[in-house]
Amino acid sequence: MKILVQRNVNETRRAQLLSKAPNAHVVYCTVEGEVEAMIGDVDVVAGFVSPPALAKASRLKWLHSWMAGPDRQLYPEFVASDVVLTCSKGNGAVPLAEHAIMLMLMLNRNALRWLKAQDDHRWDHFVHGELNGLTCGIIGAGFSGQDLALKAKAFHMNVIGLRRHDRPAPNFDRFYNIAEIKDFMAESDFVVVTAPKTAETTGMLGEREFRAMKKSAFYICFSRGGIADDVSLLRALNEGWIAGAGLDAHSEEPLPATSPFWTAPNTIVTPHNGATSKATPERGFDYFVANLERYQNGEALINLVDRELAY
Secondary structure (H helix, E strand, O other): OEEEEEOOOOHHHHHHHHHHOOOOEEEEEOOHHHHHHHHHHOOEEEOOOOHHHHHHOOOOOEEEOOOOOHHHHOOHHHHOOOOEEEOOOOOOHHHHHHHHHHHHHHHHOOHHHHHHHHHOOOOOOOOOOOOOOOEEEEEOOOHHHHHHHHHHHHOOOEEEEEOOOOOOOOOOOEEEOHHHHHHHHHHOOEEEEOOOOOOOOOOOEOHHHHHHOOOOOEEEEOOOOOOEOHHHHHHHHHOOOOOEEEEOOOOOOOOOOOOHHHHOOOEEEOOOOOOOOOHHHHHHHHHHHHHHHHHHHOOOOOOEOOOOOOO
16 A cells, blocks of 8 residues: 655654554655656545546545645545545644634623723723623534534533534534524524535525624634625624624635725634644644554544535
């Protein structure tokens, strides 16, 4: 078996791979374009396989994506192939949930006002909010949604969720289905999007949904932009339908300098940076190592990607 790993890998990690697949020939590259030249006799790839590379991959059986959201890999030629795809979903759950809590605290306590006062060297003492007793509404209950629910409970919040099915999950007080989305939005003091962007979720939040929210409520997105309709979200912010937003994921990235979201009222913009911690890629590597052992033993792989659902 020949394995191609598209990543900088230290000696400790290389030894770890060889311990799981002692008879494999493992090669490494760091440039995406190198994959096409090396993939002809490769059985397993950890990284990204472009359409030209896929056309040359005569032996490829399994591809592991370092990304939590593997949508870039799901181009038509790959979807039509029989290559098994796994991903690193869950690798950024912890820092993403932390990022959401940071945004919730900043918005709830109007931290932008403190930062402005600090810039002005001005002592600005005011009454602010607290998360205790508020309701955190989480769209999606995967790895990051469940970790956020746990953290929200630590702040004594009520936690509700919106998901495709009603299967229970730890630390959620109640789940709503898509037909109940207006009730879900109306109950939430924070609506936090943790769901992947799919055909089902794209544009799912529009004028009807944002108008259902409390004027005191906030919108936060850290998974993918485009789940909220940009025009409706901007109107919600500019016309005061909601109190503000924390946006780490955007429908267009990098967010253009001319985007009106930079100056939207009471809005915190971060550059899709919530999971950019040193531990995130290490957790993704751990998933690959665990799956390599499973692959060697003929066992079911974890984090299999459903091509139809795109996650």
